[in-house]
Each structure stands twice: as structure tokens, then as C-alpha cells.
Amino acid sequence: MNLDYLRETLCQVLEPSQKNKAASVASALVRVRGDVVTDEDIKRIVGKYGKEAQVALTAAVCSEALDPVEGQEGVYTLRVPSQVEGADGAGEKAEGDAGTAGAVDENEPAPEVVDTSETVEEPAAADGTTAAEEPAAADGTTAAEEPAAATDPTPADASKPGDAQVPEASAQPGDAAQPAPPARAEKPGRSSAPRTQRGRLRRVGKGSPSHPTQLSEVPYVRRGGPAETEVRAKILELDQRFWMNGWLLSHPGAYTLFERQLTAINDALVNGALPGDITRRQLAYQMGGDEKFFEYGSDGHKLLRAMGMEDVIRHRPMPKPDLLYHAPRRRKHMRVLVTENLDPWLDVHDLMYEEGRTTILGERIHAVVLGGGTPILEHNRLALLLDTLGADSVEVLYWGDIDRAGIDIMVRLRDVLGEHYPFAPFTPAYQLMIDKAQERYPDPADNEQTCQVNLGMPDMSLMCDDLTEEAAAYARSVVEGCRLIPQEILTRRDL
Template identity: 25%
Template sequence: MKRISLETLIHSRQNLSYQEQYEYVCKLLQEEKIKPVKASRTNGKKPALYREYWILEEQKDYSVYIEELKYTLSTKISVDYYLAHPDIYEKERTWVVLLDEYLKNDSDRIKIPKSLNERSFEIWNREKFLDREQGKKILKHCGINVESLNVYRTTEPLPYYTHTRNVPQNLLILENKDPFFSMRNHLLSGHTEIFNIETGTLIYGAGKGIIRSFQDFDLCAEPYMKHPGNTILYFGDLDYEGIGIYENLAEKFKDQWKIIPFIPAYKAMLRKAESVKILPKTKESQNRNISSEFFAYFDEQTVCKMKKILEEDRYIPQEILNTTDF
């Protein structure tokens, strides 16, 4: 509602008599176009008028939309929100109708998994509608879960090097870029083993990025990589963050894959670190919340060495190892 003074209200009729102005205001009151602001008090004249008024917005007729919501839309769309907010339905109707048509005429397409942007374009002819525009809000108002549209989210492609597609095989995930390239060169030079472990594929994890990119492993990896007999190994920095990345990865995907530490590489790091006078200091910003899952794969003596380094706020980077060590 908009507040207006009596003077402004009758400004267009200032040349009329006060009685005529009074009758004009009374007519607006009867038509419920205005109502008095009683706290403004009257103007002291006879007959009296209040000094200020609320201008009332005209109630819009949404009956056509109400009928449409009740009897026309797909039963897969919940209309409760829009029945309570027909003004919002009027604004969003274009997008709701497109969704309705898709659910009625093309529902078989939902059986085939598609990326978020692909499904968005399929329904609304806008590839970013679900991800960056109004799509999520429209679905929420329609009582539809994004997952029910059978979509998957795409990430940066998982960088990997295939040395052999023979199965079963060992796939090795590496936290950092340098070890990935060095081990790849090692395999390219004619070797098939890394620390006496036959290795068929190297995967570059890009630090914490592996958590997100690995979500698409079942969808995007080559068939040989998903062979049930394969073993997935992980090798990262020996610090809180590197251990944390492994534990998060192993926990998140434990129902699909068992991911285990690349034990010989970690032991090689420890052996080589014995000749290093001062190991680099751990960054204070590192998340030190790790469990015992990582350490459970190692013998007690190795665990003691690892924990001692961590407790001294030191760490061993993967780069301590190079091609001559593999």
C-alpha cells in the first residue's frame, strides 16, 4: 500500500468546492480504493476528512490460473505452493508450462541419465536454467527434486595415463602433478612396475579435486578401469592434508570402490626422509582432523615414524621421490 496526503489526493480537484472534494473522497472510500490513516487525524473541517490515506491495490482476478493449476497440470507437479501464491505462478507460468509439457509428452526421456545442462536445455531450451538461473526455484515451487530428473553433474575430466588396458590391474591415484608426470615417464621408458607393484594406469588427483572428479568415475571412466577385479591405490603427501584427502576419498566411495594407500611409496618416502636434515614445516592452515583409517594399513613401526613427523609439525612431500627411486 502507498501512503498519500489529502492534499495530493484532491490535487486534481483543487478548483472544486470543498463539498465536491469531500464527495470525491467518499466515493473512493466506498469503492475501497483508499482507506484512511486514522493516526493522521482529521483536517478540522466539516464534514471532516482525514489528513492521510492508504491507496489500496486492486485485487487481481487469478481464477483462470487457479483453474489451470487444479485441472490442467501434470499430476507429477505439486500445485500447493502456486495455489497459495497465484501472483508468483503468473510470473513463473512460462517455465512451469514447459516443465508440464515435458513431463506429459517426453517423460520417457527421463529414463536415460543426462547431464544437468543437457536436461535443462531439453526441458526449457536453456542449458544454464537449472544450474544458474531460475530452474531450482521453479522445481522447488513444483515440489520436484532435481535428482528425480535423472541428471548427473559434470566435473573436470579425470586426467589419467593408460599404460595397459589389461585387467585386472592396479590403478594409482596421485595427489600432485610432478609425481604423475615422473611415474608416467617411468612407465613410458619401458617399465611396468613402480616400487615392484605392477601398475596399469596413473590418475592425477589434483589435490582435493579428486573428491569431486571421482564422482563421475562410474560414468566417465573407460570400461577396463571399472573392472571389479582392479585395485585402486592412492599416494599423496605425508601430511595432514594428504592423509585427509585419502580418508575422505576412501570414505565417500567405499560403497563402490575400496581405495587403499600405496604402501611401498609411503615407506620409500620415510626411508629417503631419514637423510634429510630438516623436513619442511606444516602449514598452520591445514585441517588436522584425520582418523586412524590411513594408518591402519601400515605396520606399527611405520605408523610411529609417520606420527612423529606429523607431531613435530613437519611433512614429507611426494616430490621427495623421483624417477631414480621408482
């Protein structure tokens, strides 16, 4: 979620020539170790690009993706939705407890915000305090100081009047004498952040029809102005299947929000890769490193459905049968390829079934089995299946994700099969996966992050022994850093 948010935020401010770097930069930002990002991290992230790109990317990252840590020069926190929502909820509750306008009506006319400055001249209340002194806002500012923050011309707070703290109590003489409730002191976390920083945090977490951050916020536009006309002209340059049903033309904001994804799908269509040669997960990984962009319920899936293009990119439902396999014919000596995930299994199956292929990436293959991850280790299921093939000897080749879980499954499966079934990694596939990942992410730390920190570092020797020295070092860096190179990085064309 953080990666997608930062990527789209950077795309909105970068020049068209630099937008293709937003995904890689966002990916690197969310994977910085620790809770903060430093100037050194920024230099490392943008350092692989040219000087012109470095300047543009650094400016975009500092202005849109980071918030400075008070009192620490060159240290920042990421400006991400999860942080925003937490700060927003806490802030509104604190302001509500304090008796101030914690949830100001966004439809309230702007002049009322400015008029509150006149309450400085209110007569003294019964207890001797003036309206200008009572009540204090949750962050320690007085009512007299609040209008100055609300009318600040800087973009950080001026764009939304609703973000300003409007002390309604000071505008009502009858309420001015009310003492500040003690609940104010119970929310020190809210008052400790600078006002301008809180305003930015509260605003960037929620999109709007004018600045949508997700598909549901994109408005219907019947006519629009010059900007919409320009976007519609770009839409008409796409394959007609994108705009044939009219939805994308009437929602030009969707093109702006997902321009990179739409152009990637269009390029695949123009190159003849769709439909049939690439699946949704494979295409999604090629577009932005997130192979689940088109999963059901996501914005990617909703976008395809709205445009009427669900059938253009294949969706492969997960089958339920136990250990799905394909063996065209029985042989005395068989080489069986076991794949961890469904898409690679179907690619190999289609090549063997539709084209009669007996070699995959130069290796002779007689059968392919869908392993499905950890369940293949249970109750010696794979060995029971291999016994039913009726071959005198069976050699097993394993192919899975390059991550801690994938390598661990491969090592454990070798131990489960024992000496009865010769076992080896499907090295040509692993080598090609690493080559394509290196081309995409020269820095191993930029690959997709996993949540496998609780898994110990597996024995990499089984997979790395037959790789090139450079590929082995890259794979070890990926796994050590809890990163992932998914099988979906390879498509049917690669095989």
C-alpha cells in the first residue's frame, strides 16, 4: 500500500520523461531499513540515474514523500497512508476532547475562518480571561494564533480550509469563559508535532475528486476543460479496446492515475503479447514489481472491469485437485519438473501439451507437477505421486521463488525425497530469473520485499552451486535482505 501510494504521488509531480523511475524509487524508499530515511539513503536510491534525473527525483522525493524529523538535520520520515490515518484519527479525537473544532465542516464558508481573528478584541469574560486567551488549541496555540495558521498562504495549509483549527468557542462570547477541559493534557502525542507537519499528514492520506489516489475517487467528467481534452487525446492513442465502451474517456482521471499501467498493457497488446502469452500476474510484475496488482478487489482488477477488458489478460484460477500434474507419456527414465506456483506450471503444461515440447530452457522434461508451496512436503505426497508414474527411475527438478520460503521448501523437499529420487534445482530457470531481475533492479535491495523476517536464512548452496558467480552473489543478497524474485518474472515466451 505504501509503495503504490508513493509511486502515484511521485508520478504526479515528475516530468513525463522521469515518471518511469517512480516505481523503482518508491520501491527503494519503503524498503529502507529502520524507521527513518536519511540524505545518504536518498543519494543511494537516486544515484544510479543520470545527473538530471537525480536532481528531479531528489526534489520530488523531498517535497512529496518525506517529512523532516524535528531537530535532526538530514533525517526524514516517510509520508505514507498508514501514518496519515493514524495521525488523523488521533488528532481528531484529541481536538474533540479539548472542545475545539476537531472536525470542521469543509463546506463552511472561508470568511468565517478569517473572521475569528477579530475575537482578539472580545471583552473580558466573567473569570477575567479574554476570548483571545481561551481556549488554547490542542497543540498549545491560542485562539489568536489559530487564524494566522489558517490563513497562511503556503500550500501546506492554504489548500484546505477544513484543515485549520477553528476555535468555535472563541467566536461565541457566552462560551468564552469555559475553562479548558483537562483532556487536553492527555494527548501529548498530538501536540508534539509541528502544526504544518500535522496539516500535511492529515491531507495526504485521503484523496479527492480533484486529486484522486484510488480508482473509487476518480470523477465522471462529461465535458471538462483543456486538461481533460489533452488526456482524452492520449487515451485515443491507445488500442481501441481501452476506450471502446466509453468509460475511460468519461473518466480521464483514471488515465492520469494509472497512466504507467495502461501504457504498459497497451505496449503488450501492440507487441502481440496479449492475450495468451502472458498472465495478469506476469504482466503486473513487469509493470511495477507488484505481481498482485490485478488480483480480485484491487484497483487494477476494477480498472480492467470498468474498461471491459477483463478477458484481454488471462486470469488463471487456482485449481483444487491434489498435486496437479501433466505427463504426456510414460517412460522408463523420467525427469519431472516441480514448480512452486501456478502460472509457471501452466506455461510449461501448455508448451508440452499444445506444442509437444520435450525440452524447457534446454533441459529435457517428461512431466510437470504443481507443488503449491509447503503442502507438497506433507505426508510424502510427491513421492507417492512419483511412484504412480511407473518409471524405473525418476529425477526431480525443482523450480520456485527466490526468497527464504522458496529456498527452504526446495531444501526440505530434497531431504524428504531422500536418495530414492535424485534431486536438483532447475538451474536454467533460476539463472534466467536472476538475469532479468538484475536488469530490472541492479541493486538487489530494490527487489520486492517479503514478510519472511521470522524465517532463518536457508542453505543457498543447493541453488547457487551451478549458477554463475555473479548470479549467486545477487541471489544471496536478495534472500539475505528478505527480498523476492518471483517465478512470474518469467513468461511463456522466456521458456
